[in-house]
Amino acid sequence: MRHEISILIIGLFVVLTTASATAAVLSARAPKPLSATLTNLTQRINAWWVMVALMTVAFFFGRYGMTILFALISFAALREFVTLTHSRRSDHWVLLGMFGIVIPVQYWLVWTAWYGLFVIFIPVYCFLLMPAITALHGDTERFLERVSAQQWAIMIAVYCVSHVPALLTLNVPGFEGRNLLLVAFLIIVVQGSDVLQYIFGKLFGKHRFSPKVSPSKTWEGLIGGLAASSLLGALLAFITPFSPLQASAVAFVACTMGFLGGLVASAIKRDQGVKNWGHLIEGHGGMLDRTDSLVFAAPIFFHLVRYFWTV
Protein backbone atom coordinates (compact mmCIF):
# COMPACT_ATOMS: atom_id res chain seq x y z
CA MET A 1 0.00 0.00 0.00
CA ARG A 2 2.95 2.28 0.70
CA HIS A 3 3.89 2.14 -2.96
CA GLU A 4 0.41 3.30 -4.09
CA ILE A 5 0.29 6.06 -1.49
CA SER A 6 3.67 7.40 -2.63
CA ILE A 7 2.46 7.51 -6.22
CA LEU A 8 -0.72 9.34 -5.16
CA ILE A 9 1.17 11.92 -3.12
CA ILE A 10 3.69 12.56 -5.88
CA GLY A 11 0.85 12.75 -8.42
CA LEU A 12 -1.10 15.29 -6.33
CA PHE A 13 2.06 17.30 -5.74
CA VAL A 14 2.76 17.46 -9.48
CA VAL A 15 -0.84 18.43 -10.28
CA LEU A 16 -0.92 21.18 -7.64
CA THR A 17 2.49 22.53 -8.64
CA THR A 18 1.35 22.65 -12.26
CA ALA A 19 -1.85 24.41 -11.18
CA SER A 20 0.03 26.98 -9.09
CA ALA A 21 2.53 27.59 -11.88
CA THR A 22 -0.27 28.00 -14.46
CA ALA A 23 -2.13 30.44 -12.21
CA ALA A 24 1.10 32.39 -11.61
CA VAL A 25 1.81 32.66 -15.35
CA LEU A 26 -1.78 33.66 -16.12
CA SER A 27 -1.68 36.29 -13.35
CA ALA A 28 1.66 37.66 -14.55
CA ARG A 29 0.36 38.07 -18.12
CA ALA A 30 -3.10 39.36 -17.25
CA PRO A 31 -3.83 43.12 -17.08
CA LYS A 32 -3.79 44.59 -13.57
CA PRO A 33 -5.77 44.74 -11.39
CA LEU A 34 -6.45 41.02 -11.72
CA SER A 35 -9.94 39.85 -12.65
CA ALA A 36 -12.11 38.31 -9.95
CA THR A 37 -11.89 34.92 -11.67
CA LEU A 38 -8.09 34.93 -11.62
CA THR A 39 -7.84 36.07 -7.99
CA ASN A 40 -10.35 33.41 -7.05
CA LEU A 41 -8.41 30.78 -9.03
CA THR A 42 -5.24 31.47 -7.06
CA GLN A 43 -7.16 31.39 -3.78
CA ARG A 44 -8.76 28.10 -4.75
CA ILE A 45 -5.42 26.50 -5.64
CA ASN A 46 -3.84 27.71 -2.42
CA ALA A 47 -6.74 26.23 -0.46
CA TRP A 48 -6.24 22.96 -2.34
CA TRP A 49 -2.65 22.80 -1.08
CA VAL A 50 -3.92 23.11 2.48
CA MET A 51 -6.72 20.57 1.97
CA VAL A 52 -4.42 18.02 0.33
CA ALA A 53 -1.88 18.51 3.13
CA LEU A 54 -4.57 17.96 5.80
CA MET A 55 -5.92 14.87 4.03
CA THR A 56 -2.40 13.46 3.72
CA VAL A 57 -1.75 13.94 7.43
CA ALA A 58 -5.09 12.30 8.27
CA PHE A 59 -4.16 9.42 5.94
CA PHE A 60 -1.01 8.69 7.87
CA PHE A 61 -3.09 8.30 11.02
CA GLY A 62 -5.18 5.68 9.21
CA ARG A 63 -8.55 4.75 10.67
CA TYR A 64 -8.15 7.19 13.58
CA GLY A 65 -7.23 10.04 11.28
CA MET A 66 -10.05 9.41 8.81
CA THR A 67 -12.76 8.99 11.43
CA ILE A 68 -11.74 12.14 13.33
CA LEU A 69 -11.25 14.19 10.17
CA PHE A 70 -14.67 13.30 8.78
CA ALA A 71 -16.36 13.83 12.15
CA LEU A 72 -14.90 17.35 12.08
CA ILE A 73 -16.04 17.82 8.48
CA SER A 74 -19.53 16.75 9.59
CA PHE A 75 -19.37 19.29 12.41
CA ALA A 76 -18.44 22.15 10.06
CA ALA A 77 -21.01 21.08 7.46
CA LEU A 78 -23.80 20.68 10.01
CA ARG A 79 -23.02 24.09 11.47
CA GLU A 80 -23.31 25.68 8.03
CA PHE A 81 -26.55 23.86 7.24
CA VAL A 82 -28.27 24.65 10.54
CA THR A 83 -27.14 28.28 10.42
CA LEU A 84 -28.87 28.72 7.10
CA THR A 85 -32.22 27.14 7.96
CA HIS A 86 -35.04 28.38 10.15
CA SER A 87 -35.13 27.33 13.79
CA ARG A 88 -36.88 28.58 16.90
CA ARG A 89 -35.97 28.95 20.53
CA SER A 90 -37.78 25.69 21.34
CA ASP A 91 -35.44 23.80 18.99
CA HIS A 92 -32.44 24.47 21.24
CA TRP A 93 -32.16 20.96 22.73
CA VAL A 94 -32.75 19.19 19.43
CA LEU A 95 -30.05 21.32 17.78
CA LEU A 96 -27.66 20.64 20.65
CA GLY A 97 -28.39 16.93 20.29
CA MET A 98 -27.54 17.01 16.60
CA PHE A 99 -24.04 18.26 17.41
CA GLY A 100 -23.51 16.59 20.77
CA ILE A 101 -25.17 13.19 20.25
CA VAL A 102 -25.87 12.46 16.58
CA ILE A 103 -22.34 13.21 15.31
CA PRO A 104 -20.49 11.28 18.06
CA VAL A 105 -22.85 8.28 17.89
CA GLN A 106 -22.76 8.04 14.09
CA TYR A 107 -18.93 8.15 14.03
CA TRP A 108 -18.70 5.72 16.92
CA LEU A 109 -20.80 3.34 14.81
CA VAL A 110 -18.36 3.88 11.94
CA TRP A 111 -15.46 3.24 14.28
CA THR A 112 -16.90 0.02 15.68
CA ALA A 113 -18.04 -1.10 12.18
CA TRP A 114 -21.55 -1.77 13.51
CA TYR A 115 -23.07 -1.74 10.04
CA GLY A 116 -26.61 -2.74 11.08
CA LEU A 117 -27.06 0.32 13.28
CA PHE A 118 -24.84 2.62 11.22
CA VAL A 119 -27.25 2.54 8.27
CA ILE A 120 -30.43 3.05 10.30
CA PHE A 121 -29.43 5.20 13.26
CA ILE A 122 -30.17 8.50 11.50
CA PRO A 123 -32.83 7.50 8.92
CA VAL A 124 -34.86 5.52 11.47
CA TYR A 125 -34.10 6.48 15.07
CA CYS A 126 -33.25 10.16 14.63
CA PHE A 127 -35.95 10.53 11.99
CA LEU A 128 -38.61 9.46 14.47
CA LEU A 129 -37.25 10.76 17.76
CA MET A 130 -36.21 14.28 16.79
CA PRO A 131 -39.67 15.44 15.64
CA ALA A 132 -41.11 13.69 18.70
CA ILE A 133 -38.90 15.85 20.94
CA THR A 134 -39.90 18.95 18.98
CA ALA A 135 -43.59 18.05 19.35
CA LEU A 136 -43.14 17.44 23.08
CA HIS A 137 -41.87 21.01 23.36
CA GLY A 138 -45.31 22.08 22.14
CA ASP A 139 -44.20 24.73 19.65
CA THR A 140 -46.06 24.04 16.40
CA GLU A 141 -45.12 27.24 14.55
CA ARG A 142 -43.71 26.19 11.11
CA PHE A 143 -43.34 22.70 12.58
CA LEU A 144 -42.93 20.71 9.38
CA GLU A 145 -40.41 23.17 7.98
CA ARG A 146 -38.29 23.05 11.13
CA VAL A 147 -38.23 19.27 11.51
CA SER A 148 -37.61 18.79 7.77
CA ALA A 149 -34.63 21.14 7.89
CA GLN A 150 -33.25 19.22 10.88
CA GLN A 151 -33.65 15.90 9.07
CA TRP A 152 -31.96 17.24 5.97
CA ALA A 153 -29.16 18.72 8.02
CA ILE A 154 -28.18 15.44 9.67
CA MET A 155 -28.75 13.36 6.55
CA ILE A 156 -26.50 15.58 4.45
CA ALA A 157 -23.89 16.67 6.94
CA VAL A 158 -23.61 13.56 9.13
CA TYR A 159 -25.17 10.48 7.53
CA CYS A 160 -23.87 10.96 3.99
CA VAL A 161 -20.45 12.28 5.02
CA SER A 162 -19.93 9.38 7.43
CA HIS A 163 -20.05 6.95 4.49
CA VAL A 164 -16.55 8.07 3.50
CA PRO A 165 -14.74 6.72 6.59
CA ALA A 166 -17.23 3.82 6.62
CA LEU A 167 -15.45 2.55 3.50
CA LEU A 168 -12.72 1.44 5.91
CA THR A 169 -15.10 -1.10 7.45
CA LEU A 170 -15.83 -2.97 4.19
CA ASN A 171 -14.34 -6.39 3.75
CA VAL A 172 -13.25 -6.74 0.12
CA PRO A 173 -11.60 -10.15 -0.48
CA GLY A 174 -8.01 -9.81 -1.69
CA PHE A 175 -7.99 -6.12 -0.71
CA GLU A 176 -7.56 -6.54 3.07
CA GLY A 177 -5.79 -3.74 4.90
CA ARG A 178 -5.88 -1.43 1.88
CA ASN A 179 -9.31 0.16 2.31
CA LEU A 180 -7.73 3.59 2.84
CA LEU A 181 -7.05 3.51 -0.88
CA LEU A 182 -10.80 3.23 -1.54
CA VAL A 183 -11.23 6.47 0.39
CA ALA A 184 -8.43 8.06 -1.62
CA PHE A 185 -9.99 6.84 -4.88
CA LEU A 186 -13.43 8.26 -4.05
CA ILE A 187 -12.11 11.62 -2.88
CA ILE A 188 -9.64 12.10 -5.74
CA VAL A 189 -12.16 11.09 -8.40
CA VAL A 190 -15.07 13.16 -7.06
CA GLN A 191 -13.08 16.26 -6.13
CA GLY A 192 -11.10 15.84 -9.35
CA SER A 193 -14.37 15.79 -11.25
CA ASP A 194 -15.39 19.10 -9.60
CA VAL A 195 -12.10 20.64 -10.72
CA LEU A 196 -12.31 19.14 -14.21
CA GLN A 197 -15.90 20.35 -14.64
CA TYR A 198 -14.73 23.81 -13.55
CA ILE A 199 -11.84 23.76 -16.06
CA PHE A 200 -13.92 22.42 -18.96
CA GLY A 201 -16.67 24.88 -18.10
CA LYS A 202 -14.28 27.86 -18.00
CA LEU A 203 -12.58 26.83 -21.26
CA PHE A 204 -15.48 25.60 -23.39
CA GLY A 205 -18.65 26.41 -21.45
CA LYS A 206 -21.40 27.91 -23.62
CA HIS A 207 -24.68 26.15 -22.94
CA ARG A 208 -26.01 26.54 -19.43
CA PHE A 209 -27.12 23.31 -17.82
CA SER A 210 -29.65 24.81 -15.44
CA PRO A 211 -29.62 28.62 -15.46
CA LYS A 212 -32.29 28.80 -12.78
CA VAL A 213 -30.43 26.68 -10.23
CA SER A 214 -26.74 27.18 -10.92
CA PRO A 215 -25.67 29.60 -13.68
CA SER A 216 -22.04 28.41 -13.52
CA LYS A 217 -22.77 24.82 -14.56
CA THR A 218 -22.59 24.16 -18.32
CA TRP A 219 -23.17 21.12 -20.53
CA GLU A 220 -19.61 21.41 -21.82
CA GLY A 221 -18.25 21.42 -18.27
CA LEU A 222 -20.43 18.49 -17.27
CA ILE A 223 -19.65 16.26 -20.26
CA GLY A 224 -15.94 17.12 -20.37
CA GLY A 225 -15.62 16.77 -16.60
CA LEU A 226 -17.43 13.46 -16.40
CA ALA A 227 -15.51 11.97 -19.34
CA ALA A 228 -12.18 13.13 -17.94
CA SER A 229 -12.94 11.92 -14.41
CA SER A 230 -14.08 8.51 -15.70
CA LEU A 231 -10.72 8.32 -17.44
CA LEU A 232 -9.04 9.41 -14.19
CA GLY A 233 -10.93 6.58 -12.47
CA ALA A 234 -9.57 4.06 -14.97
CA LEU A 235 -6.04 5.39 -14.46
CA LEU A 236 -6.44 4.96 -10.70
CA ALA A 237 -7.67 1.35 -11.03
CA PHE A 238 -4.28 0.17 -9.72
CA ILE A 239 -5.13 1.41 -6.23
CA THR A 240 -8.56 -0.28 -6.17
CA PRO A 241 -10.02 -3.78 -6.27
CA PHE A 242 -11.63 -2.80 -9.61
CA SER A 243 -10.55 -3.53 -13.18
CA PRO A 244 -9.86 -0.36 -15.22
CA LEU A 245 -13.26 -0.65 -16.92
CA GLN A 246 -15.04 -1.17 -13.59
CA ALA A 247 -13.09 1.70 -12.06
CA SER A 248 -14.15 4.09 -14.78
CA ALA A 249 -17.79 2.95 -14.45
CA VAL A 250 -17.73 3.41 -10.68
CA ALA A 251 -16.04 6.80 -11.11
CA PHE A 252 -18.68 7.79 -13.63
CA VAL A 253 -21.51 6.94 -11.26
CA ALA A 254 -19.82 8.66 -8.30
CA CYS A 255 -19.10 11.81 -10.30
CA THR A 256 -22.61 11.95 -11.73
CA MET A 257 -23.93 11.76 -8.16
CA GLY A 258 -21.40 14.43 -7.23
CA PHE A 259 -22.72 16.69 -9.97
CA LEU A 260 -26.29 16.18 -8.76
CA GLY A 261 -25.14 16.92 -5.20
CA GLY A 262 -23.75 20.25 -6.36
CA LEU A 263 -27.02 20.98 -8.13
CA VAL A 264 -29.14 20.19 -5.05
CA ALA A 265 -26.82 22.26 -2.85
CA SER A 266 -27.18 25.18 -5.28
CA ALA A 267 -30.96 24.87 -5.16
CA ILE A 268 -30.93 25.00 -1.35
CA LYS A 269 -28.59 28.01 -1.34
CA ARG A 270 -30.74 29.78 -3.90
CA ASP A 271 -33.87 29.08 -1.89
CA GLN A 272 -32.20 30.52 1.22
CA GLY A 273 -30.84 33.53 -0.68
CA VAL A 274 -27.11 32.98 -0.20
CA LYS A 275 -24.24 32.37 -2.61
CA ASN A 276 -22.05 30.24 -0.37
CA TRP A 277 -22.60 28.04 2.65
CA GLY A 278 -19.88 29.79 4.61
CA HIS A 279 -16.36 31.20 4.51
CA LEU A 280 -14.25 28.42 5.98
CA ILE A 281 -12.23 27.68 2.84
CA GLU A 282 -10.78 30.76 1.13
CA GLY A 283 -11.89 30.97 -2.50
CA HIS A 284 -14.24 28.00 -2.25
CA GLY A 285 -16.80 29.16 0.32
CA GLY A 286 -17.88 26.92 3.17
CA MET A 287 -17.24 23.29 3.99
CA LEU A 288 -20.45 22.27 2.20
CA ASP A 289 -19.46 24.18 -0.93
CA ARG A 290 -16.44 21.90 -1.13
CA THR A 291 -18.11 18.67 -0.01
CA ASP A 292 -21.57 18.86 -1.64
CA SER A 293 -20.46 16.47 -4.40
CA LEU A 294 -18.81 14.05 -1.98
CA VAL A 295 -21.99 14.04 0.13
CA PHE A 296 -24.04 12.63 -2.74
CA ALA A 297 -21.33 10.37 -4.11
CA ALA A 298 -20.18 8.67 -0.89
CA PRO A 299 -23.27 6.61 0.05
CA ILE A 300 -23.80 5.36 -3.51
CA PHE A 301 -20.10 4.49 -3.91
CA PHE A 302 -20.17 2.76 -0.52
CA HIS A 303 -23.16 0.61 -1.44
CA LEU A 304 -21.86 -0.19 -4.93
CA VAL A 305 -18.62 -1.49 -3.43
CA ARG A 306 -20.46 -3.25 -0.65
CA TYR A 307 -22.93 -4.99 -2.98
CA PHE A 308 -20.60 -6.02 -5.77
CA TRP A 309 -17.20 -6.46 -4.13
CA THR A 310 -17.63 -7.54 -0.52
CA VAL A 311 -18.54 -10.92 0.87
Next chain:
Amino acid sequence: MNKLSLRTFTLLQTATSVGLAALARAVTGVRPIWSGCQPSDRQRIYFANHTSHGDFILLSACLSERERATTHAVAAAEYWRKSRLRRFIAEDMLSSVLISRQWTSPEENPISVMLSVLDRGHSLIIFPEGTRNMSDELLPFRSGLYNLSMARPEVELIPCWIENMSRVLPKGQFLPVPLLCRVVFGAPVAVAPGEERRAFLERARAELLALNPRPHRDE
Protein backbone atom coordinates in the same frame (compact mmCIF):
# COMPACT_ATOMS: atom_id res chain seq x y z
CA MET B 1 -4.44 46.51 45.75
CA ASN B 2 -0.74 45.66 45.96
CA LYS B 3 1.41 45.15 42.91
CA LEU B 4 1.38 41.35 42.93
CA SER B 5 -2.37 40.96 43.21
CA LEU B 6 -2.84 43.61 40.56
CA ARG B 7 -0.65 41.53 38.25
CA THR B 8 -2.62 38.35 38.92
CA PHE B 9 -5.72 40.38 38.35
CA THR B 10 -4.74 41.62 34.89
CA LEU B 11 -3.38 38.16 34.07
CA LEU B 12 -6.77 36.66 34.92
CA GLN B 13 -8.54 39.22 32.76
CA THR B 14 -6.19 38.72 29.82
CA ALA B 15 -6.50 34.95 30.06
CA THR B 16 -10.29 35.20 30.24
CA SER B 17 -10.42 37.56 27.28
CA VAL B 18 -8.12 35.43 25.10
CA GLY B 19 -9.89 32.22 26.13
CA LEU B 20 -13.39 33.55 25.49
CA ALA B 21 -12.42 35.03 22.12
CA ALA B 22 -10.92 31.66 21.09
CA LEU B 23 -14.04 29.86 22.32
CA ALA B 24 -16.31 32.27 20.43
CA ARG B 25 -14.34 31.65 17.24
CA ALA B 26 -14.34 27.87 17.68
CA VAL B 27 -18.08 27.65 18.35
CA THR B 28 -19.45 30.37 16.06
CA GLY B 29 -16.61 31.00 13.59
CA VAL B 30 -17.42 34.67 14.27
CA ARG B 31 -16.45 37.09 11.51
CA PRO B 32 -16.49 40.86 11.76
CA ILE B 33 -17.99 42.71 8.78
CA TRP B 34 -16.64 46.25 8.81
CA SER B 35 -19.33 47.75 6.62
CA GLY B 36 -19.43 51.35 7.85
CA CYS B 37 -16.18 51.81 9.74
CA GLN B 38 -12.75 50.27 10.19
CA PRO B 39 -11.13 48.70 13.25
CA SER B 40 -9.46 51.52 15.13
CA ASP B 41 -7.85 52.48 18.42
CA ARG B 42 -10.18 55.47 18.68
CA GLN B 43 -12.32 55.71 21.74
CA ARG B 44 -15.71 54.28 20.88
CA ILE B 45 -19.07 53.28 22.25
CA TYR B 46 -20.21 50.13 20.49
CA PHE B 47 -23.97 49.68 20.76
CA ALA B 48 -25.58 46.40 19.77
CA ASN B 49 -28.75 44.31 19.77
CA HIS B 50 -28.97 42.09 22.83
CA THR B 51 -30.40 38.59 22.95
CA SER B 52 -27.83 36.52 24.79
CA HIS B 53 -25.05 36.53 27.38
CA GLY B 54 -22.78 35.62 24.48
CA ASP B 55 -23.34 38.95 22.72
CA PHE B 56 -20.53 40.91 24.26
CA ILE B 57 -18.13 37.95 24.02
CA LEU B 58 -18.84 37.75 20.31
CA LEU B 59 -18.46 41.48 19.82
CA SER B 60 -15.21 41.71 21.73
CA ALA B 61 -13.85 38.66 19.88
CA CYS B 62 -14.02 40.87 16.76
CA LEU B 63 -11.78 43.52 18.33
CA SER B 64 -7.99 43.41 18.48
CA GLU B 65 -6.29 42.17 21.63
CA ARG B 66 -5.28 45.74 22.50
CA GLU B 67 -8.73 47.23 21.99
CA ARG B 68 -10.28 44.43 24.00
CA ALA B 69 -8.12 45.31 27.00
CA THR B 70 -9.63 48.80 27.10
CA THR B 71 -13.21 47.99 26.05
CA HIS B 72 -15.77 47.20 28.74
CA ALA B 73 -19.27 45.83 28.47
CA VAL B 74 -21.94 47.64 30.44
CA ALA B 75 -24.19 45.23 32.33
CA ALA B 76 -26.98 45.33 34.90
CA ALA B 77 -25.76 45.42 38.49
CA GLU B 78 -29.04 43.92 39.73
CA TYR B 79 -28.24 40.72 37.81
CA TRP B 80 -24.47 40.53 38.09
CA ARG B 81 -24.19 41.46 41.78
CA LYS B 82 -26.74 38.86 42.86
CA SER B 83 -24.15 36.32 43.97
CA ARG B 84 -20.41 36.33 44.66
CA LEU B 85 -19.79 34.08 41.69
CA ARG B 86 -21.66 36.34 39.26
CA ARG B 87 -19.88 39.34 40.71
CA PHE B 88 -16.51 37.64 40.31
CA ILE B 89 -17.29 36.72 36.68
CA ALA B 90 -18.58 40.16 35.73
CA GLU B 91 -16.17 42.41 37.59
CA ASP B 92 -12.97 40.41 38.05
CA MET B 93 -12.90 38.17 35.00
CA LEU B 94 -14.68 40.25 32.37
CA SER B 95 -13.97 43.72 33.79
CA SER B 96 -17.52 44.75 32.99
CA VAL B 97 -19.00 48.06 34.06
CA LEU B 98 -22.01 47.37 36.27
CA ILE B 99 -24.81 49.92 36.47
CA SER B 100 -27.94 49.90 38.65
CA ARG B 101 -31.42 50.42 37.39
CA GLN B 102 -32.63 51.48 40.86
CA TRP B 103 -29.80 53.76 41.96
CA THR B 104 -30.00 56.01 44.98
CA SER B 105 -26.71 57.77 45.64
CA PRO B 106 -25.31 60.10 42.95
CA GLU B 107 -22.15 58.00 42.49
CA GLU B 108 -24.41 55.11 41.43
CA ASN B 109 -25.92 57.20 38.64
CA PRO B 110 -25.39 55.00 35.53
CA ILE B 111 -24.38 57.92 33.36
CA SER B 112 -21.66 59.09 35.75
CA VAL B 113 -20.42 55.49 36.16
CA MET B 114 -20.11 55.14 32.38
CA LEU B 115 -18.60 58.61 31.97
CA SER B 116 -15.92 57.82 34.52
CA VAL B 117 -14.86 54.87 32.34
CA LEU B 118 -14.84 57.02 29.21
CA ASP B 119 -12.76 59.60 31.04
CA ARG B 120 -10.08 56.96 31.58
CA GLY B 121 -9.87 56.82 27.77
CA HIS B 122 -11.55 53.42 27.61
CA SER B 123 -14.30 52.25 25.24
CA LEU B 124 -17.72 50.80 26.08
CA ILE B 125 -20.04 48.14 24.71
CA ILE B 126 -23.66 48.95 25.53
CA PHE B 127 -26.96 47.29 24.79
CA PRO B 128 -29.45 50.17 24.56
CA GLU B 129 -32.48 47.86 24.56
CA GLY B 130 -31.68 47.55 28.26
CA THR B 131 -32.35 43.82 28.53
CA ARG B 132 -31.88 40.57 26.68
CA ASN B 133 -34.61 40.70 24.09
CA MET B 134 -36.81 37.61 23.71
CA SER B 135 -39.01 39.01 20.94
CA ASP B 136 -38.23 39.17 17.22
CA GLU B 137 -38.36 42.98 17.14
CA LEU B 138 -35.62 45.33 18.24
CA LEU B 139 -36.91 47.06 21.40
CA PRO B 140 -37.00 50.88 21.77
CA PHE B 141 -33.70 52.28 23.02
CA ARG B 142 -33.11 53.63 26.52
CA SER B 143 -31.78 57.15 26.84
CA GLY B 144 -28.22 56.31 27.94
CA LEU B 145 -26.87 56.39 24.42
CA TYR B 146 -28.17 59.94 23.92
CA ASN B 147 -26.92 61.17 27.28
CA LEU B 148 -23.44 59.72 26.74
CA SER B 149 -23.19 61.24 23.31
CA MET B 150 -24.27 64.65 24.54
CA ALA B 151 -21.75 64.52 27.38
CA ARG B 152 -18.83 63.20 25.27
CA PRO B 153 -19.54 64.16 21.64
CA GLU B 154 -15.97 63.29 20.60
CA VAL B 155 -16.51 59.56 21.30
CA GLU B 156 -17.71 57.63 18.23
CA LEU B 157 -20.99 55.71 18.53
CA ILE B 158 -20.73 52.55 16.43
CA PRO B 159 -23.84 50.44 15.73
CA CYS B 160 -23.06 46.68 15.75
CA TRP B 161 -25.52 44.06 14.56
CA ILE B 162 -24.87 40.71 16.20
CA GLU B 163 -26.27 37.92 14.07
CA ASN B 164 -27.63 34.57 15.22
CA MET B 165 -26.54 34.80 18.86
CA SER B 166 -30.16 34.38 19.99
CA ARG B 167 -30.06 30.95 18.39
CA VAL B 168 -26.61 30.02 19.69
CA LEU B 169 -27.29 30.78 23.33
CA PRO B 170 -30.90 31.87 23.98
CA LYS B 171 -31.87 33.46 27.28
CA GLY B 172 -32.21 30.78 29.93
CA GLN B 173 -29.87 28.25 28.27
CA PHE B 174 -26.28 27.57 29.23
CA LEU B 175 -25.02 25.24 26.47
CA PRO B 176 -24.35 26.97 23.15
CA VAL B 177 -25.42 25.46 19.82
CA PRO B 178 -22.55 25.96 17.34
CA LEU B 179 -23.89 28.20 14.59
CA LEU B 180 -22.02 30.64 12.40
CA CYS B 181 -22.24 34.27 13.54
CA ARG B 182 -21.28 37.61 12.09
CA VAL B 183 -20.98 41.01 13.71
CA VAL B 184 -21.69 43.88 11.31
CA PHE B 185 -20.06 47.18 12.32
CA GLY B 186 -21.87 50.20 10.85
CA ALA B 187 -20.98 53.84 10.27
CA PRO B 188 -20.69 56.07 13.37
CA VAL B 189 -23.92 57.75 14.51
CA ALA B 190 -23.85 61.21 16.13
CA VAL B 191 -26.47 63.49 17.66
CA ALA B 192 -27.29 66.16 15.04
CA PRO B 193 -27.36 69.79 16.21
CA GLY B 194 -30.69 70.44 17.91
CA GLU B 195 -31.79 66.82 17.54
CA GLU B 196 -34.21 65.70 20.20
CA ARG B 197 -33.63 62.73 22.47
CA ARG B 198 -36.45 60.53 21.09
CA ALA B 199 -35.68 61.38 17.48
CA PHE B 200 -32.00 60.53 17.95
CA LEU B 201 -32.72 57.25 19.75
CA GLU B 202 -35.17 56.24 17.03
CA ARG B 203 -32.62 57.08 14.34
CA ALA B 204 -29.85 55.14 16.10
CA ARG B 205 -32.20 52.18 16.39
CA ALA B 206 -33.02 52.38 12.67
CA GLU B 207 -29.30 52.53 11.81
CA LEU B 208 -28.70 49.39 13.85
CA LEU B 209 -31.65 47.56 12.28
CA ALA B 210 -30.43 48.47 8.80
CA LEU B 211 -27.24 46.48 9.45
CA ASN B 212 -29.08 43.15 9.75
CA PRO B 213 -27.72 41.23 6.74
CA ARG B 214 -30.71 38.89 6.51
CA PRO B 215 -33.72 40.88 7.73
CA HIS B 216 -36.39 38.72 6.09
CA ARG B 217 -35.10 35.29 6.93
CA ASP B 218 -37.45 34.66 9.82
CA GLU B 219 -40.60 36.23 8.48
